[in-house]
Amino acid sequence: MQDLLVLKKLTKYFGGVAAAKDVDLNLKGGMRLGIIGPNGAGKTTIFNMITGEIKPSAGTIEFEGEPIHRLKPHHISKKGIGRTFQIVRVFDEIPVYDNVLIGALAKELRFKPTQEQHREVDEIIEMTGLQEYRELNAENLTVSAKKRVGLATVLVTKPKLLLLDELMAGLTFVEIDEILELLRKINGEMGITLVVVEHVMKAVMELCERIIVISSGEKIAEGPPQEVANNKKVIDVYLGEERK
Amino acid sequence: MKKSSRVMVIIMAAGMVLLGLSTAGFAASVIKIGYTAPFTGSAAEFGVNGWRGIQLALEEINKKGVMVAGKKHTIEIKRYDSICTPTDGVANVRKLAMQDKVVAILGDHCSSVCVAIAPLCDQFKIPGLTIECAADKVTKPGHEFYFRMRPSVGLMAPLFTPTIVKKFKPKSAAFLVVNDDYGLGLASAISKELDKFGVKTVLTDHFERGNTDFMVYLAKIKKAKADVAFYVGVVPEGAMILKQAREMGLTESAKLIGSEEMGEMELVSLAGAEATEGTYAVSLWGSVPGDFSKRVTKRFNAPMHYAIIFAYDALHTVTRAIELAQSLDPVKIKDAMKKVDYQGLEGHIKFEDFEGYRNQCKFVPAIIKWEGGSRVPLK
Amino acid sequence: MMLEIENINAGYGEIQIVTDVSMNIDNNEIVALVGSNGAGKSTIIKAISGMLPVSSGSIIFEGKHIENTIAHKIITNGIALVPEGRRVFPYMTVLENLELGAYIENDQKTVQENMEWVFGLFPILDERKTQLAGTFSGGEQQMLTIGRALMSKPKFLMMDEPSLGLAPVIVDEVFKIVEVLHNEGVTILLVEQNVRKSLEIANRGYVLEHGRIVLEGESKNLVEDEKVKKAYLGM
Amino acid sequence: MLSVNRIALGIILIFLLLIPHIASSYVVYVAVLAILFSMLTASYDLLTGYAGPLSFCHAAFYGFGAYTSALLTLKTGMSFWLALPISGIAVFLFGVVVGYPALRLRGHYFAVTTFFFGHFMYLVFLNARDLTRGPLGLGGIPPPDSIFGIDFSSLTANYYLILIFGILMVGFLYALVNSGYGRLIVSIRENEDLAEAVGVNTAFVKVMAFSISAGLAGITGSLFAHFFRLLHPTTFAWMTSEMIVVMALVGGIGTLVGPIIGAGVVTFILEMMRFAPELRFIIWAILLIAILIIEPRGLAGIFARIRGGI
């Protein structure tokens, strides 16, 4: 089967500094991939390159066999890549329902939203557990609910690949568990491939089938969670090198 | 619709009903005369000064009282701001005619506004008297109810151009004019007249009101080597032009001739005698009586401005017409306007129809030369 | 006790990042505050330095309540900060950056003395004092930030991720400086993700996980503790 | 609630329809100006209230539409009924040309640039004398040609014509902002990056909002030209743009109803203040600052607060 997402020698320089360097990645459809690494390692840079917010300095990104690294973010979104943001972003001053509806309309613009679109929005809202907030303005919600609104808005665009940037940050353990369950459902029932950048290791370890570790812009390890967690290089990166 | 919008819609509805109830007018016990003029914006000086002139005239008139049909009346002025824009001028006139029910309207000062309100005077059948609009089309072809004391630009140019040609024998002329209808109109009228005498216009340049730096324009005139240079505009810019022209040495290479407002003492007070020395100006009106100038200074602590004279005369003219008509019917006052024969501060005021003009006074402008800060009429 | 933090809660707007955190720092200690990204280390630093308000709890510095003090007043107590991401003033020279470090000091002589002291610690700054800070490499900028913080002759120095994004050689240098400063009598709060290195030089350590202190104690004990590893790698 | 709402709307409509029969021609004239300003603020609201960017050049489009329509009828003898849509489309296209580069700028840069653009267009109106007759004013514009036997040279007929267009325009804008397109426009105001990330072509939507807003101002300009039948550049100077911004703001942008009410309120206040010419704009400026201090969201914000009980 063809890989869903292929990164080849993806590189990005800011000034003279390499935020990402020669990153390779093959991602099969239906996977749950975690990207971890210390602060400033370049995870978000890689994310932003995939979603088109920044252009790579070198290297290619292929999605379903098609190069996408020259496209604008909204084109990439239309191809089937959705994302959430590190600092939670919602459409502040409008109700939750309309937030999600915008996602549906961005996918398929109708002068008057169709019954089908309304139904989809309803479904997604129910799935993300936002029923009680439907009519509330998104800005008035808790962080956890806002994050779910962000997730719902992107889910309704029916992405094939979903990039989640620190979705768990700032949530309580209970909320994290809820989100994890939701993510499994998204992956299992909807068949959406997940890529998560996460600092809450517990979540990554529980959720992901495979993990890649980035440090100083370079991929230093790849493999199943347990293997990665016991990789000496990874431990060194996280905890600092042991004094020899 | 949002909830807050709903409340607003309701309040809007209530407001409109209230507005409707409040539009009923009230009866007048005095003679009401309207005055529309720019009191704000770049032309505000005209309105402000015009209002001074009207206040002076009003004091005199009300002290004496206006006898109409054996009854003593006083005059009340309703004045509104036109900001020198036609839409506001029209709103003023409509308000004066429909709400205030004035018997006559003074104003405006700006030609663009006069052009817009002149037809309205016909429509409402209320006589209007412009204070100082100069554009030809205000009285040519003219309107039955709209009057003008001062000559239009088209009337003026043929009267003074021959004097200039005879005196200076120029071969070329340059124009520096304010970019409004007055400036452009007068410049093209003079240019046309000069053309008849074979004087070529080598340069016409425009500046905006409020401009302060004229070095560019003056440099261009100097470059064009014109024999006479006309500057058409109002005193503040004129004073600047003269000061800067002297700074540049333009006064030596070309004869500078200012438009009619440059013939006022005001110019000397602003630019100084030195800057005006040896320049010329078209002058529209005679010398102002000294005691009137003193009154202005005493009452307003302000220098003389021709808008004061014009507005003063305008109110007196209208009052004269009311007394002649012996009626407060605007149509009768209009008819009486035609009979007014009055010696105002600015000259002889008598409205006539001639050469396609209607309700227009005839003044003959003179050319004056500035010498040592005083006006010396050119023979 | 130099600094006592009692049950503080803080965060950004409605997002609470740290919950009921209590810490103590004694005179002339190096205390390491470790924990994974997003655990809330920087939030604690910001709360102490007045850049973020605390919603409850107290911060007591030398017996004086300083919680929710406006940021520019904190430094007058003798607290200085080496911020995360260096944050030098890029279009100013090294000298100007250092002078700003002593902004609260009005006595020119003291400023000069402090400057000598800093130049003694970082000779490279002396060599390049007229160069624009923005043209410096990451390591050099880090030296400058530390030097700038020292210009106010602080009793208490907070360092937020001083080794982040630096080459290993430079990292070693930074840690060496921390030790030197400690020897000069400066109390230091070290926030680091380089757990092993920071615990090595620290007297005591606190481990922060998800906005709460999960472990505290002598640093040599912490180095060996499996919980630290768990806090980082989530096992 | 909806029924109250309908009744209120009904009262407004009936009142608006009755104005020429119960009020003097002065009031009718002011009402026409108020409706024209309402149309301008409502169309302005589409850009600044719904899409977000703060613009200071709406009067430039108003003027462009007015001059286009006037010149078409004067120079080619075209019928008003053709010149109106053509000028709307022309201004729309002009909006695309201007908006595409300008909207790449963000925040204050865009605002200041539109400020200059407004002034630049004023200079064009003033100095393109061959076309606009500059400060001499463009006169002799014919009234709308009679249609269905209605003669549009009277004030009353013009009032109804402009009222109908006003209602149509507000209806159109109401439908637009509540449609799918409207939601995408709002998404840009609320979070441009997020909108782009979920697949909204933000650059395109912004330019469209800008151009539609401009085009509607152009249609308003055309109506004004054939109502007033005399055009002068000062009518479209930056002062008018400011006025539109202030009216929209006083009412509360992003609500559509707010700016319309703002236009009515400000026009009304300025008319009431005609007796004190020198103080008119001073009071007006103080009023604006007061509103900014009390509630930057304008009357709509004040009403929302009253309702919210805050």
Place this chain on the structure above:
Amino acid sequence: MEIFLLQAGNGLIIGSVYALVALGLNIIWSITDIPDFAQGSFYVIAAYVAYFAVTLAGVPFLVALVLGMCVGAIMSFSCEKFLYRRWRERTFRLAARTQLLCAIALFFLFANVANALWTSKAKIFPAYLKGSLLGFSYMRINVLLAAIILFLVVYVFINKTKPGKAIRAASMDLGMAQVLGINIDTVNSIVFIMGGALSGAAAVLVSPLYSVFPTMGDLPLLKALVVVILGGFGSVAGILICGVGLGVLEALGAIYISSAYQHGYSFVILLLMLLLRPKGLFGRV
């Protein structure tokens, strides 16, 4: 050629006035993110105060200049302290927009106050110096000289003094500056005082050349905004170069292209620059 030189010199002088206003605007904008339109009205009021000081009280020009600067500074300071500051809270969504609108409202307010108090009639500022050099009057040359002196003063203040360095630090990293003990309220007050004083100085300097009237601030303000954007919040020198450059370009454009659009060139230059170099000619932000 003579005209070219004359005009270029003239542009130089006008440009230095733009640059003076722009300098204050630039510092204010880079620290507080407010395009302070109100500076245009401080310019007007300062000119009037200086005019009355000279004509009524007969003070020497230099005293009037200082007086004008003080008036500008006080007004600017008060507007920041009592108005802009209340919207500084960064979490407040409409902060930026509200501040901009307030600035415009103030600009409008003072211009109309001047109109109401002193009418729109231009007042001619008496000449304080006679004579000329190479076709430029001494007063005209003085504008340039004074501008250069003021630029030097600001340059020295910003670069060599402690408060100046604090201002520069605050413009680069507000948060860090605060941590180092810099009081941001004080910094704001200082920059607004500077801005007002510079606007006032520019106004009083040109008043004897031109005249004093309520809308006199419009053009310098508009041009100064262009200069700030062209300069891209650059250095003091960048502002001077942009300001003078714009002045000269306009002056020459008026002669060689068309004087009708003299005040439109800045827009064309601005638009070109924004499209080609969105960060300004000397941009660093």
